[in-house]
Amino acid sequence: MGKVTVKNLGKAYKxxxxxxxxxxxxxxxxVKPRHQLHWVLQEIDxxxxxxxxxxxxxxxxxxKSTLLKLIAGTTQATTGTIDIQGRVSALLELGMGFHPDFTGRQNAVMAGQLQxxxxxxxxxxxxxxxxxxxIGDYxxxxxxxxxxGMQMRLAFSVATANRPDVLIVDEALSVGDAxxxxxxxxxxxxxxxxxxxxLIVSHDRYAIQTICDRAILLNRGRLEMQGDPVEVMDFYNAMLAEKEQQTVRQERLADGRLRTISGTGEASISSVTLLSDEGKQLDVVEVGTYVTLEVRVAINTPVTRLVMGYMIKDKLGQSIFGINSHRLGMPQTDLLPGEELIYRCRFPVNLGKGSYSVAISLSRLDSHLDTNYEWRDYSVIFHVINTLSPDFVGCAFLDAEMAIERPRSSQNVNIDEVAA
Structure with missing residues (x-):
C-alpha cells in the first residue's frame, strides 16, 4: 500500500x-465559451x-502546492488521472480546515473525522x-x-497521529521553532x-537530500527534471540564479555524477585543482593535511567587480564549509577582457573519512544569486582517508586532546571496603 501513479495530469482555471x-x-x-484557460499544471507524469x-x-x-492539492483530493484535475493505493494524510496550507472560533480539541476531532x-x-x-x-492549555x-507556529504544531500532530500509507507535506513545516x-x-x-x-514540498535543501530518495523539479507548471535529489537541487539552485542571457547546462562526469554549470559568462572558470604543499595534484588526502585549492579564472568581458567563492560538500551534497573573497575583503575590481586571475586557497583538511566535492562560484557580490558569472558544481572531487590520526567518528576532525586525572584519594580506597 502507498503507491501513487500520476498520468498526464493537468490543472487549468477559467x-x-x-x-x-x-x-x-x-x-x-x-453558445461560444467566454473564458480562457490558464494552465497551472500540464503533462505531469x-x-x-x-x-x-x-x-x-x-x-x-x-x-507545487496545486500538485499536492490534486493528489490529496482537495481540488479536481482538468486532465489526467491520479491513482492512489492506501490511506492518505495531507498537511497542506497552514491550519487549512481549522475553524477559528472552535477550540484546538474540537478542530482536532473534526480534522480526524475528515481523515x-x-x-x-x-x-x-x-x-x-x-x-x-x-501547546498546553491552549x-x-x-x-x-x-x-x-501553534497552528502548525496542532495541524501536524493531527495529520500524523495515525500513520498513513501516504503522507503529503507542504511548506508549512518551515513555520515555527527549530x-x-x-x-x-x-x-x-x-x-x-x-x-x-x-511526498514533500520544501525549499530546504538539507531536508530534500536527507529524507528523499528522489526529487522532482517543476518549472512553469511542467515537469522540468526528476532524479537524484543532489542533482535536482544543483540544477534548481542554478535556475534560481538564472537571468537574461544566462545559460544553465548539465554534463555527466566519468564517475556518473551530474555536474551543473550556470552563468552569464563575463568571467569563467578555466581550471580548478587541489594541490599539496609540494605542488602535486591530489585526489586522495590524509586527514589534517594542508592543501591548496587553485582556481584559474578568465575575464571575457569588462567586469567591474568579481568575487570568487568555494563550497566543500559531502557525498550527500550537504555544505561542509564555504567562503568567498567578498567575506575575506578581497574582491577584484575593474577587470578587462583577456586578464587571468589565479586564486590559491590553503586550508587543512580537517574532515572525516569519505568523498567530498568542491563547488566554485564567480559573482559580483556575496551571493551567486546576484550577477552569477559562473557557478560550477563538482569542480573537484577528492577522498579523505585516515591512516595517521585516531579513528574518530563524524564529518569534522577537531584533533581533540584528552587528559585524565585520577586523584590519590580514589586510588587509596580499599577494594574490599567498596565490595562490602
Whole structure:
C-alpha cells in the first residue's frame, strides 16, 4: 500500500474578461465559451513506489502546492488521472480546515473525522495529539488565539497521529521553532522506516537530500527534471540564479555524477585543482593535511567587480564549509577582457573519512544569486582517508586532546571496603 501513479495530469482555471462575461456564459451555456484557460499544471507524469520519499521543488508559482492539492483530493484535475493505493494524510496550507472560533480539541476531532477516523479512534489518539503538539492549555482555547507556529504544531500532530500509507507535506513545516521542526522531521523519518510513502514540498535543501530518495523539479507548471535529489537541487539552485542571457547546462562526469554549470559568462572558470604543499595534484588526502585549492579564472568581458567563492560538500551534497573573497575583503575590481586571475586557497583538511566535492562560484557580490558569472558544481572531487590520526567518528576532525586525572584519594580506597 502507498503507491501513487500520476498520468498526464493537468490543472487549468477559467479566466474571464469581466463579470458580465462570466454571467453570460452561465446564462447561455450552449453558445461560444467566454473564458480562457490558464494552465497551472500540464503533462505531469510520475510514480511513487510504496515506501518511497519524493521531494518537489520549484520557484514560487511553479505549481507545487496545486500538485499536492490534486493528489490529496482537495481540488479536481482538468486532465489526467491520479491513482492512489492506501490511506492518505495531507498537511497542506497552514491550519487549512481549522475553524477559528472552535477550540484546538474540537478542530482536532473534526480534522480526524475528515481523515476517515471514527469517534472512538480519535478519542484514543487525542492524548498522543496533545503530547506531540505541546501547546498546553491552549488545546481548549479558540484557534484564533493561536500563533502560526501553534497552528502548525496542532495541524501536524493531527495529520500524523495515525500513520498513513501516504503522507503529503507542504511548506508549512518551515513555520515555527527549530525544536518542533526537528521533532516533526524525526516523526517523518520514523514513518519512512515503517513504510509510509512521502511526498514533500520544501525549499530546504538539507531536508530534500536527507529524507528523499528522489526529487522532482517543476518549472512553469511542467515537469522540468526528476532524479537524484543532489542533482535536482544543483540544477534548481542554478535556475534560481538564472537571468537574461544566462545559460544553465548539465554534463555527466566519468564517475556518473551530474555536474551543473550556470552563468552569464563575463568571467569563467578555466581550471580548478587541489594541490599539496609540494605542488602535486591530489585526489586522495590524509586527514589534517594542508592543501591548496587553485582556481584559474578568465575575464571575457569588462567586469567591474568579481568575487570568487568555494563550497566543500559531502557525498550527500550537504555544505561542509564555504567562503568567498567578498567575506575575506578581497574582491577584484575593474577587470578587462583577456586578464587571468589565479586564486590559491590553503586550508587543512580537517574532515572525516569519505568523498567530498568542491563547488566554485564567480559573482559580483556575496551571493551567486546576484550577477552569477559562473557557478560550477563538482569542480573537484577528492577522498579523505585516515591512516595517521585516531579513528574518530563524524564529518569534522577537531584533533581533540584528552587528559585524565585520577586523584590519590580514589586510588587509596580499599577494594574490599567498596565490595562490602
Amino acid at each position: 479566466t474571464y474578461s469581466g463579470r458580465w462575461a462570466r454571467l453570460a456564459e452561465w446564462i447561455l451555456p450552449f 510520475f510514480q511513487l513506489e510504496a515506501g518511497e520519499a519524493v521531494g518537489i521543488v520549484g520557484i514560487n508559482g511553479a505549481g 476517515g477516523l471514527r469517534a472512538d479512534e480519535i478519542e484514543k489518539l487525542m492524548p498522543a495529539i496533545e503530547a506531540f503538539a505541546e 488545546i481548549d482555547q479558540p484557534v484564533r488565539t493561536y500563533s502560526s 525544536y518542533f521542526q526537528h521533532k516533526s522531521f524525526e516523526r517523518i523519518r520514523e514513518f519512512r522506516r515503517a513504510g509510509t510513502t512521502l
